[in-house]
Amino acid sequence: MNPEVAPQEIVMQMLVGAWVSQTISTITRLDIPDLIKCHGPQSAMQLTQVHGVKADTEFLSRVLRACASVGVFTEDADGKFGATPLSDVLTLDSSVSVKKLAEIFGGTWWQIWAGFPDALTTGQPQTKNQLGMEYWDYCQANPKEMADFGAAMQSNSLNSLRGVLKHCDLSESKKVADIGGGFGHLALELVRKYPHLHGIVLDIPDLIPIAKSKIVNEPEDIIDRIQFIGGDMFEDVPAADVYIMKLVIHDWDDAKCIQLLKNCHARMEGNGRIICVDAVLPPIGNVSGTAAKFLDINMMISCPGKERTEEQWQYIYSQAGWKITSIQPIYDNYGTSIVEGIKS
Ligand SMILES: C[S@@+](CC[C@H](N)C(=O)[O-])C[C@H]1O[C@@H](n2cnc3c(N)ncnc32)[C@H](O)[C@@H]1O
Numbered sequence: 050m051n052p053e054v055a056p057q058e059i060v061m062q063m064l065v066g067a068w069v070s071q072t073i074s075t076i077t078r079l080d081i082p083d084l085i086k087c088h089g090p091q092s093a094m095q096l097t098q099v100h101g102v103k104a105d106t107e108f109l110s111r112v113l114r115a116c117a118s119v120g121v122f123t124e125d126a127d128g129k130f131g132a133t134p135l136s137d138v139l140t141l142d143s144s145v146s147v148k149k150l151a152e153i154f155g156g157t158w159w160q161i162w163a164g165f166p167d168a169l170t171t172g173q174p175q176t177k178n179q180l181g182m183e184y185w186d187y188c189q190a191n192p193k194e195m196a197d198f199g200a201a202m203q204s205n206s207l208n209s210l211r212g213v214l215k216h217c218d219l220s221e222s223k224k225v226a227d228i229g230g231g232f233g234h235l236a237l238e239l240v241r242k243y244p245h246l247h248g249i250v251l252d253i254p255d256l257i258p259i260a261k262s263k264i265v266n267e268p269e270d271i272i273d274r275i276q277f278i279g280g281d282m283f284e285d286v287p288a289a290d291v292y293i294m295k296l297v298i299h300d301w302d303d304a305k306c307i308q309l310l311k312n313c314h315a316r317m318e319g320n321g322r323i324i325c326v327d328a329v330l331p332p333i334g335n336v337s338g339t340a341a342k343f344l345d346i347n348m349m350i351s352c353p354g355k356e357r358t359e360e361q362w363q364y365i366y367s368q369a370g371w372k373i374t375s376i377q378p379i380y381d382n383y384g385t386s387i388v389e390g391i392k393s
Contacts, residue, residue, distance in 0.1 A: 069119055073139070074155020076116060077148055079104060082132070082139035085122065090131035145208075147382075149201040157187075157194060161351045168350045176351050184351060189255045196259055202231045202296065205382055209295060209326055210235055212379025216387055217324055219243050219291060226251060226289035228282050228313070229297035232260045233275060236293075237267070240274050247274045249287045254279030286312045290321035296385075299327045299344075300354040303365055310369030314392065322374075322391055323366075328356040329376055329386040340383045366390050 076082070084100050085091050093110035096102040102109065110128060117124035121139070123131040137143050139151055157180065164175025176184045188195040219225060219239060226249040227236040236248035250260060257279040264272060278287055283305060286292070292313040298306050313323055328341035345356035357365070359376060366373055372393035378386045 071155045071159060072112060072115055073121060074151050074153075074159070076112060076121075077139045077151040078156065081113070082121075082136040082148070083141055085130060085136060086132050086140050090123070090125065090129040092128050092130070095129075146204050149197060149204045153197055153201045156197075158347070158351070162347075165346075165350050174350060174352050185253060189253065192255075195256055199232045199256060199259060203234045206231075206234050206295070208381035209379055209385055210238055212377075212381060212385075213293070213295070213324070213326060213387060214238055214242060216377045216379065217293075217389070219246055222246060222291045222321070224249065224289040224318070225291040225293060226287050226313075228286055228292055228294045228309070229300075230260075230293075230295075231256070232263050233277065235295055236275060237264060237271065239293075240271055244270075247276070249276045249278060249289060251278045251280055251282055251286060253281075282312065283308055284312075286316050288316045288318050290318045291324065292317070292321070293324045293326070295326035297327075298325050298354075298365070299348055299356055300352050302353045302355075303361075303368075305353070306365045307368045310365060310371060314370045317392065320391070322389060323371055325362075325388045325390075326379070327385055327388065328383055329362060329378075329388060330356050330358045332358055332360070338384060341385070344383045362388050367393065 079102050081096060081102060084096060084102070088100070091100070093104075093106050093113055097104055097106045097109060104112075113122060113130045114124060116122050117130060119135075120133055121135045123133055125131070138145055139148050140146060141148050161176050161179045161184075164179045167178065168175045176182075176187070180187045182190065188198055213235060220243060222243075223245070224247045225236065225239055227233065228251050230236055230250035230252055233248070233250040236250045240246050240248040252260065257277045261277050264275065286309075294309075298309075301309070310323070328338070328344060330341055330345070331338050341356050348354040348356065362376075363373055366388075370393055371390040373388060373390045375389045376386050377389070378384065
């Protein structure tokens with residue numbers, strides 16, 4: 050803690066953080082970072098009147114001024130707002146884009162977080178109370194949410210994906226199954242890296258057509274080696290010699306995770322591996338891991354899941370017949386790790 054800054058100032062900055070988050074999300078949903086990147090510095094009037102942004106001009110000007118004060122946009126004396134490195138990551142074509150994540154943070158997730166006090170009181174997630182149904186059902190009932198969520202996960206994956214490519218050697222593997230693989234972005238990169246490797250992406254049936262449509266422009270050789278399967282991972286998983294689950298285990302309670310890990314165990318071909326990519330929280334008494342600890346609250350409120358300590362990971366692995374062989378941090382958005390294991 051910086052001794053120069055009074056505690057009440059620090060706490061006020063933390064409280065204002067919720068407003069900053071919602072503001073960034075809202076301007077991103079209006080595509081303003083993309084418009085400014087494409088057309089150069091713009092006034093609020095130009096954005097609403099020339100580019101058709103659906104906003105009240107005077108309100109928008111005040112919102113952009115607030116954004117500029119935290120480094121998202123420059124602001125000049127003529128009231129024009131320009132691009133910055135921070136606004137760039139909120140654009141669709143940034144190579145490290147977090148646009149879709151920013152949109153969803155202030156959209157459905159913001160709505161679900163309204164249930165935080167009830168979650169804390171009852172010990173139950175609140176998505177059903179806030180959205181009328183569980184999140185995956187909500188996605189299936191709302192194709193736009195499904196597409197946006199998939200894109201948000203893809204955008205979130207950029208850093209963690211690099212970590213998996215760097216640390217997981219699949220040169221000896223034949224078939225990798227990405228369980229809950231979303232749009233298949235990880236399987237795709239693995240198959241691209243290893244020309245002999247076949248990839249399977251298992252996800253909920255309604256997501257599969259969207260995922261397939263995303264890879265149509267890939268070379269034939271890649272498309273031929275990727276198979277998309279719609280199904281329920283708690284019922285069964287396809288046979289493979291490597292299972293990857295990235296940001297999947299943290300969505301579920303221990304009983305569901307153990308069932309899922311047992312399904313992979315039962316279908317594993319040869320002496321394969323299981324690779325889960327999720328947070329590994331430090332033990333009690335260690336105050337590091339802020340991003341993962343707040344992600345844990347998101348899981349607490351939104352699904353029956355949680356982030357786990359190494360001890361908790363060991364428990365679910367061992368209950369399903371696996372043993373952990375390594376835990377490799379990959380320093381991505383949430384400080385996640387690769388938890389790799391083999392049959393025990
Ligand atoms: C948090 S996302 C992670 C997506 C992807 N692995 C990634 O890292 O970008 C969890 C995924 O699990 C999928 N999922 C949820 N329930 C499932 C089920 N019963 N069977 C298969 N997939 C499921 C969701 O559709 C979603 O794509």
